[in-house]
Amino acid sequence: MYGNTQEGYGEYYQSDMAAQVAAATPHQLVLMLFTGLTDELVRAKSHIEAKRYERKAQSINKCIDILNALTSALDYEKGGELAKNLANLYDYCVYRLYDGSNNLSVSAIEEVETILGELREGWDEMGKRHG
Template identity: 35%
Template sequence: MNGLQAYQRVNTQTSITDADPHKLIQLLYNGAIERINMAKARMQAKDYAGKAQLLNKAIEIIGGLRSFLDFEKGGELAGQLEALYEYMERSLLEASAKNDIAKLDEVIGLLRSVKDGWDGIREEVVTQHSQAAG
């Protein structure tokens, strides 16, 4: 499943058909963080079925992020991101099994760090895209 399909499966409320690839990845990061935060609330409320459902959706989103990695253009960075995404997926499974909120917070922190870097290159990407189109 590609990243767009993963996002559409888990987030039907937001229209993403007009999103450029950079914006789509921003939406994926936001969606994963949102699902993990919601899962924390479910965990605290002892709604374990709801927690599991939300964490499964977050794992699907992270899988979608992995599907966007370009190993030809991204080189070593793409490999490092793939390893980080795999770690996040394993950590979410472990957090779900052990009801470990600290582990969820760790993954949220990792996602936010990567998202901050991604957000930081937005203007550069939009400028390059505009120049290529013009």
């Protein structure tokens, strides 16, 4: 009984998420990626603390996939120096996540959380000015 309920929720969540993505502006998509990334970073830290190393690896990989998606979404032509700086920050975050994963370092993941938190604030602010 629970399996079906959980499966039904998963299907609902995915279709709801698909609807949100389809209706989102590029700015909203970036914020959705940041939200997913932040949530996954919290999971990765808890997996390290609970010694769930396989799940930690899955969480870190999801984080890196999201960072790669953010990097590939950058418009270097229109964004110029800002886009290059963001790409460098995302690359640094990927490096720190690999390092944190290999060394089971919660502090490396927290460093990435801090960087991304500041970037998120910038995206939020930009949305308020242009929204």
